[in-house]
Amino acid sequence: MSSLSQAASSVEKRTNARYWIVVMLFIVTSFNYGDRATLSIAGSEMAKDIGLDPVGMGYVFSAFSWAYVIGQIPGGWLLDRFGSKRVYFWSIFIWSIFIWSMFTLLQGFVDIFSGFGIIVALFTLRFLVGLAEAPSFPGNSRIVAAWFPVQERGTAVSIFNSAQYFATVIFAPIMGWLTHEVGWSHVFFFMGGLGIVISFIWLKVIHEPNQHPGVNQKELEYIAAGGALINMDQQSTKVKVPFSVKWGQIKQLLGSRMMIGVYIGQYCINALTYFFITWFPVYLVQARGMSILKAGFVASVPAVCGFIGGVLGGIISDWLMRRTGSLNIARKTPIVMGMLLSMVMVFCNYVNVEWMIIGFMALAFFGKGIGALGWAVMADTAPKEISGLSGGLFNMFGNISGIVTPIAIGYIVGTTGSFNGALIYVGVHALIAVLSYLVLVGDIKRIELKPVAGQ
Incomplete structure (x- = not known):
C-alpha cells in the first residue's frame, strides 16, 4: 500500500491553481475599470443636465485620480505590513461594499442637488471611490509576484491589465444603452449593485500560495523555483519596520535611475489610458457627432483591439524571455x-471618414495594449521587502497622469473648441514613454535595498 501511495505521488500532476488566481484578478480589475468609465459614458448627457462645461468635466473626471494617487503609498504600506489578502479583503469587502459600491450607487442621486452642489457632490463621491480602490493594482502586482514564476509573469500581468479594455467591451455598450433608454443615473445604480456581488466572490477565491486548498506541492515547488515569492505575506506579518526605515527605502527607489525611467514611462502610458476611459466617448459624441448609444458601441471596438494587444503583449514578452x-x-x-x-491616433485629426477614425483609434488602442507592461516591470524590479510600497509608489506616479490628463484635455478643448490638440497631447506622451525606456531605464533588474539606519 505504501509503495502504491509513493507511486501515485511520483506521477501526481502539477496543479494550476495560479490560473484561477489571475482569472479572479481579471474579473475584479474589469469591474474596477468599468466603474471608472461610468462618467465617460454618461458624461455628455449628464453635462447637459447639470450645465457642466469641458473644463468642469475635466475636473470631475480627475476626481478619482486625486484620491487614487493620495492613497497609493498608504495602501502599499498596508499591503507590506498586513499582506495582500487581508488588505485586499479590507479594501474590497469593507470599502467596496460601504464606499466603493455604495457611493457609486449614490452617484445616481446627484440630480437631487442643484447647480454647483451637483459638481461638488459628484467630485466628492468619485474622490471616495478613488480612495477605496487605491490598494487594487499594488495588490494585484504583489499577488502575481507571489504566485507566478518570472517566465509566466508577463502573461499574468497582461491578463489582469487587459481587463481595462475588456471592461470597455462589456460595460460601454451596457452603460450606453442604459443612458439612452432610462437615463444616465441608472449607470451608477447598475455598477454599484454589481460591485457588491463581486466583493463576496473575491473572498471565496483568493488565498496565499501556501494556504490555497487547490494547490499541490509540485505547483508550489515549480513557482518557487521560477522566482515566485510564495512566503511574501507570511514574512510581512512578522516584522514591524519603523517609518524612518521605510522612508530610507523609499529614497533608495527615488534615487534609482531605472525606477525614475519606469515612473516616467508609466505616467506617459497612463495618459493614453485616461484619455480612453474619460474623454474618448465624449470625443465620439462631441467631435464626431455620434449618439450616446452609438458611441457606447463604437468605443468597444478599440477596446477589443486593446484587449487583444494587452494579452498579446504579455505573451510576446514571456516568449522573448524564454528565447533570450x-x-x-x-x-x-x-x-x-x-x-x-x-x-497613429494623431492621424484622426486629418480624416473625417468614420471607419478610418475608428480604425486609427483601434490600432492605437492595440498598440497601447501591447505596451502596457509596466506592472510586469514592477513585479521584476520591486524589492521583496517593500513590494507593496514599491508598487504603490509606481502607481502613484503613473496615476498622477489621471489627474493631469483629463484636466489638460478639458482646457485644450475648452480653449480651442477642438480635440485636435488633445490627440497630439496624448500622442506626444506615447513618444516620451518610448524615450524613457530606451534612454533612462537601463538594465531591468530587481533592486537590492541597502541597510538603512535603524533597521
Missing part, C-alpha cells in the same frame, strides 16, 4: 513597439 533570457529585451521590446504604434 533577457528581461531588457523581453519587457522593453513590446513597450517600445506598442507605444510607437499608439501614436
